[in-house]
Amino acid sequence: MNILELVTMAIRTITAKPMRTLLTMLGVIIGVASVITLVSIGQGTTEQIEKQYESLGTNLLVVNLMGNGRAQQLDYEELMELEILPEIESIAPTVTKSGANVKYDRESESYSVIGTNDRYFSLMKTEIESGREIVEADVEFRNQVAVIGSEVAKTLFGKVDPVGQEINIDGIVFTIVGKLAPKGSSIGGTSPDSAVIVPIVTAIRTFKLGQIRTAYLEAPEVDQLTAAQTTVTQFLTGKFKSSNGFRISNQDELMNARKEASSSLTNQLISVALISLLVGGIGIMNIMLVTVSERTREIGIRKSIGAQRRHILTQFLMEATVISGLGGLLGLLLGVGASLGWPMVNPDQPTKLSLDFGLYALLFSVLVGVIFGLYPANKASRLKPIDALRFD
Incomplete structure (x- = not known):
């Protein structure tokens, strides 16, 4: 058979x-x-x-501070001085307030508030759909302005252009100067789509967030990434007198x-x-x-x-x-x-x-x-x- x-x-x-x-x-x-x-x-x-990682390029570093207390915090002005070095193109420090109550008219929802500077938008490859980004003058003069993500705009404003409107964040009034185009999830944990982005100095002082514990740094070219990582490591080790209180990751490691x-x-x-x-x-x-x-x-x-x-x-x-x-x-x-x-x-x-x-x-x-x-x-x-x- x-x-x-x-x-x-x-x-x-x-x-x-x-x-x-x-x-x-x-x-x-x-x-x-x-x-x-x-x-x-x-x-x-x-x-x-x-x-996601390819869209951000391969010359990005992410610095995260691990310890607690003022001895393990970064000062904005001190950190930005690293931009004068040839191996570092730009720096975008960030502070985050999770679960902030964002209100417009009768609509209210909880979102993360990201405090950062003008470099953040280019480093994260975000695009402005309407209005403008946060600029250096907003950080310098501590302006109470905000750029909102696409999901925030949809929830609070529907189809209305939010630029020029005022929102209330935990009792503080901010003027919306820009709306982001939809992007999707982010390597930083908080997607810009569901976040409100404000000037970093304003965020630190208004919401009493303390100093910076996360920063994104970009090298001019991929082949300068190692030199940039070495420089930042030496800077932080010298500042904190130890190499155990921070972690520096590049794109390949994160991915x-x-x-x-x-x-x-x-x-x-x-x-x-x-x-x-x-x-x-x-x-x-x-x-x-x-x-x-x-x-x-x-x-x-x-x-x-x-x-x-x-x-x-x-x-x-x-x-x-x-x-x-x-x-x-x-x-x-x-x-x-x-x-x-x-x-x-x-x-x-x-x-x-x-x-x-x-x-x-x-x-x-x-x-x-x-x-x-x-x-x-x-x-x-x-x-x-x-x-x-x-x-x-």
């Missing part, structure tokens, strides 16, 4: 009871679909992270850290999905054992007319493999559909289909059928014809 005949016989047998077969496949279907969907989400996230975290989470979720495949395999083994019991007389008749042990073994093993293979194929189609449809449900979460990984998942599902179908098939092949024929 050739492979084609075995497959045909197996399909005829399992389609005789379609509902039982479908329920048997369910674990495999869910497992394969979950693996494909999770991998596509993970790869989509990784690609999104790469695009790799986020990709590693995303990959780790994806791998954990895939592991859970693979468990579904194994559970599906147990379900296949259980049903095949039931099938062997139901077809004991058939096995006895086949053996009595000359069927050998390997024929019976191959027949039942093929049935288990076909069940798991069809379940894997249905799971593959379901996973592809879920991957393509996920961005429609959650536009902020892109996906990237990996058909290679889908093929691996399908082959693994077939392997599950072979492994878990081996015991029932072996049990069927060991039945003695006389005992099988006496079975009622």
Whole structure:
């Protein structure tokens, strides 16, 4: 009996009871679909992270102070003096107030307030949709002006241009001078879309935020990034008398850290999905054992007319493999559909289909059928014809 005949016989047998077969496949279907969907989400996230960092260029440094107290704070004027060095193009220090109450007319919502200078907009590659950015004079004269993100503008003003309007931030009135174009998530943790950006000195004094603990620095060229990082390290080590109170990260380090975290989470979720495949395999083994019991007389008749042990073994093993293979194929189609449809449900979460990984998942599902179908098939092949024929 050739492979084609075995497959045909197996399909005829399992389609005789379609509902039982479908329920048997369910674990495999869910497992394969979950693996494909999770991998596509993970790869989509990784690609999104790469695009975010590439959009900021590769010559950016991020300084974060780790300690507490005034001994571990940066002074704005002192930090900006580093711009005279040839290896540093521009510096954008930031202070952040989370959960500030931003109010306009009767609309009120909580947003993060970012205090920074005019360099921030070019470093973060943000674009002004209307109005203007914060300029150096706003920082120098401590003007109470603000640039709002696209989400803030949509919530508070709807379709009305907010430029020239006044908003109330924790009881302090600020005049809106600009509105940002939509950008998406940011490496700094707070997206400009859902933030209010004000002059840094104004933010420090108005909201009593203390001194600077985060700063973005840009080197003129990528090949000067190492020199810039060395200079900043020496400056901070000399200022704080220690190299343990701060962390300086470049674009590659930040991107790799986020990709590693995303990959780790994806791998954990895939592991859970693979468990579904194994559970599906147990379900296949259980049903095949039931099938062997139901077809004991058939096995006895086949053996009595000359069927050998390997024929019976191959027949039942093929049935288990076909069940798991069809379940894997249905799971593959379901996973592809879920991957393509996920961005429609959650536009902020892109996906990237990996058909290679889908093929691996399908082959693994077939392997599950072979492994878990081996015991029932072996049990069927060991039945003695006389005992099988006496079975009622």
